[in-house]
Amino acid sequence: MKPTVRITYCPKCGWLLRAAYMAQELLTTFVDDLYAVQLEPSEISGRYTVLVDDKIIFDRKREGRFPEIKELKQLVRNQVNPQKDLGHSDR
Template identity: 60%
Template sequence: MPTPRVEIRYCPKCRWLLRAAWLAQELLTTFEGALGEVALVPAGNGLFQVWLDGELIFSRAEAGRFPEAKELKQLVRDRIAPDKDLGHSDRN
């Protein structure tokens, strides 16, 4: 079975590469061994989306904001490792 693939689509003209890279690092660190790939994909104007195995799990346009690292970790965890404890990221 192939391991999960996360794709972070970001607008390079908006200078959102660093934000996308930081979130990618957070996911790779948290889900070490559980994620097969986190891809950074330059995309259209103003776009910032996170996809997991072809399913859109976060859209800046829909939410009206960027995802928080904690929130993104929870979204990914709920789909690929529901029993994983995220430590402080699971606390309010």
């Protein structure tokens, strides 16, 4: 089965649009590699994490920032299809 990406975000912080944008970018880039991208509102304030299956690949609190979309695509690619060429996102 193809992997699922899950983005947990703080709805009280207004991060739904950011999560939706990142989900759209991942679904477009990894159309053949992912089963789904799920958006999950967090009950914990300030949370913004990205997981592939159950492995955290980015945590806003740990990193002290949000991921850049280029960086996020690279992190997802490394988990789901390491040979995939991301074009300009690899440069």
